[in-house]
Amino acid sequence: MLLGIIPFALVLGSQATQKGFSFIEVHLFTGLNFAGGSEFAILELWTNPPIITFLVNSRHLLMGASLVPYLRHLPNKQVFPALFFMCDESWAVALEDAQKRQAQTGINHAFNLSFYTGLCFALYLMWVGFTALGGAIGPILGDASRFGFDMAFPAVFLVLLRGMWKSLHAARPGLVSLVTAALAYLYLPQGWHVPIGAVAGIASAY
Template identity: 60%
Template sequence: MAESELTMVEPRERWPEGDFLRGARAAVPVLLGFVPFALVLGAQASQKGLAVYHIALMTGLNFGGGSEFAAIELWSSPPQVLLIVAMTLLVNSRHLLMGATLAPYLQHVPMKKVLPSLFFMCDESWAMGLADARQMKTAFSLAYFLGFSVCLWLTWVSFTALGAAIGPVLGDIHAYGFDMAFAAVFLVLLRGMWKGMRAASPWFVSLGAAALAYLTLPAGWYVLVGTLAGLAWACVRVK
């Protein structure tokens, strides 16, 4: 959808239903997938010797599940701080592209509101915010985005801490199959953004490149490789 199509309609703030609450309600189905995934991360962190407040602080300040799982996988005693920081930056590098994608839709919002709000951006809130703007054919609603994002953030921090608290009781958490919950949620989000095979071709190129990098490169590099491959393919298609 062109940017002009998103700004030439009546702003949603005039609607009788608050967008923040509407975003919070839309987050409920996603939360069901967040809970088991958060428990898995917390349990894994506890098995690496991290205390409950450690995992709560990590997930609260760095709202990115992929980088947190990578950090826990690399955690050792003593921790290799530089390696963990570098891998976190690498895995979270996709947020630069996600933020750039939102930039045209947020030109009507003051920067002092945009920057604090984007702290809560994750894959799901980014996808749902864009999908909502396109579906409703109106300007990007920062209130809807925040309603959705804040609910996810609170759930993520709370249940990773809970997972760390009960981790020793759970034992081998992979045996429960919880680690597939997050992937299932993201596949549902992609379905909502589906516009046909041709439009989705960068997704498949990115997926193939990421899978190959996952099998052949050190942990975390598949994120960057998949992102760059998808972008390169999209640029080739445009030309």
């Protein structure tokens, strides 16, 4: 998974440089907004970055909510920093780990903060480091997507989805969310497909 991050981190850094970002700005861009999806969306539609960031990152509201049952035993001073470093990959792996631990031990609060911290630390360093590298060598690479690096992004998510697959019935909210988000992406302004897909998934779960 860590290796899979490298290609699209390089692509993002390269694209940011082509948009006029300085080397320091690339660092701040990825370090302070640790969320690959919104970063790519912002670069594509720079006219209103805060709104695009909120729309695309609205999925984090649901991701964080799904972790609440496993975080209740932790103080807020540990939970809030942990959630700042939450990304799609760390959320998926940590949630699966907590569910496995709960099934094995029967303990409700099975979230392993040390495991999660190590995972986030590695992901954060890889992401910020290689986007910075992409920014540094962007003028040399040119359009990095011509190397097929952009395919790493969906490939990583397909691997995560495969690991979380339990059954068709359990996957129903995700499938509903996927179809709804795809339709919204085709017919609505950019960014709206994320919250619309999320709401549709929640509605189908109930």
